[in-house]
Amino acid sequence: MMKIVEVWVKKLAILVATILFATSITFFVIRLMPGDPVDTMAMSLITNEGLDYNQAYEKAKALLNYDPDKSFGEQYMSYLKDLSKLELGESMSSKQPVIKVIAGALPWTLFILTISVTIAFVLGVLIGMYIAWNRNTLIDPIVSVYASISGSLPDYIVGLLLVVLFSTKLRWFPSRGAYSSQVTPGFNFLFIKDVLYHSFLPMLTYVITGLGSWALFMKGSAVSVLSEDYIMAARARGLSEKRIRKTYVGRNAILPLITSLAISFGALFGGSPLIENLFAYPGVGFYLNRAIAARDYSLMQGMFLMITIAVVLANLAADFCNILLDPRIKDKA
């Protein structure tokens, strides 16, 4: 029991360190910028907003959360204090509180990712089970070839190709945005239909790139379970093939995939800037990219923090599933 507590304390420490590290990155990025970023920003505030120099300088200091006159340690402490109160500042380009931008962006990313990852996973598991059972059919090599092709194509390239095919050539699906401007956001049929219509291509991108590897993973896992003694014992007891397939092979073979599911969710979250930028989909990654392009530090910091938290939580979920599903790890730990 002591050991388990120790393991989780260690995990938690790494979790906190990771988030701290991610938040500090922007702190250092601002300080590593050549020149005085406060002065640079004050200058642009003067031209863009017509403030006088002192006002602009004060505002730039507040926006960057960076006072060049304070000592390094003092700056860092006040920075962390603001963070602990979830004060992420105001976006420099859109003048909105960063926390509000996050609240608006996060649901889109979660929406796209949860649905497409689930579809890819379920389809992949079903196909993998099928080919594990029917080893000498044509589908087995087809899936292998498909997996190696989709495994060689970065997802944003698949996305680009889908846009060319389905939006430009066939004009079946829109390629930009989360919904069209004609519909009013809210819980109404038109809006939901429009959102699903717009999300089709980004989701298809994730499904196409993820499907093959899930299928192969499941096949490998199922084949190795099939050679276990308890399957032979079940057969010897005369259980039906259907029962063996579902309860004995399926359930056991899916265990190692659950952990990867959580990790892959985190990884896709981290890769979201590319896909969301391509489809101009207003999620976390899209705003991160926009913040970097506009040198909007506070927004960048907020989006980066959000992505890190998502990835950290996904990893934690993976660890948790691992221990929950495989009692041997608990004993070993």
Place this chain on the structure above:
Amino acid sequence: MKRFKAFFKVIRKNKQAFIGMLILIMFFLMATVGPEIIPEEITTNYEQRLQAPSLEHPFGTDYAGRDTFSQFVHGSRNVLLVAFITAVLTIVVAFLVGTISGISGGILDDILMGITGIMLTVPSFPIMMVLSMIIRIDNPFLFGVVLSLWSWAGLARSIRAQILSLKHRDFVEASRCLGMGLFHIIFKEMFPNMVSYILINFISIMKGAITASVGLMVLGLVPFSAQHWGMMINLATSTTGAMYGSTALIYFLVPVFGIMLFQMGCLFFANGLDDALNPKLSS
């Protein structure tokens, strides 16, 4: 030399690895010899812009009338160079961290593995995006450094695990009893046992580096002036609207096809090698 021969025997037997190797050799030749044979075309010629493939321009021309094939060949050098530098740096760092951690144990091991754990969890692509803001990446070496900064952690962890398992094998214990130095044990006794594993990782890291480098370029975060497939895709989508018109499509598809084929070569070679060297998996 004997080891080398045995290595090729393994590859020849495994069809997947062999095809992968052929693809990689083809790209290697294209990147090294190609630019010497095919002249670089920098002069713009707007009368010939966005042409379809012809005898004169096998892959057509770009938005400024330059030959796409020539850009493709010259770009391959930078693509491979960035990936190669990333892989070398990543392997060196991973090997150092993994070996030091595995050999020393104790507090140093805990600290190094703690850092590795953090590196593994922090999402690498967004961090590269943020870093590309302060670092002006304008040459392949710097690009390789930025890409390798966040890719060594997984490998370091598995090298440490290998060191730990090798540490108490008979032949290592024997050389320790014989009074061999630590340096000798690591490089002469342990390293040869990890070479194939490291090679497989080398190829996979190159594959990942190309995905990441092209991704950063497509987003327009890397002001890379030289020719690179990522730059071609970026220009094809941003300046010519290849996605919205059909005339520029070939200019866009050429680098895409190049990336796909190269990635496939990496995947085949690494997977095939993995199968061939781990008999447990292939049976």
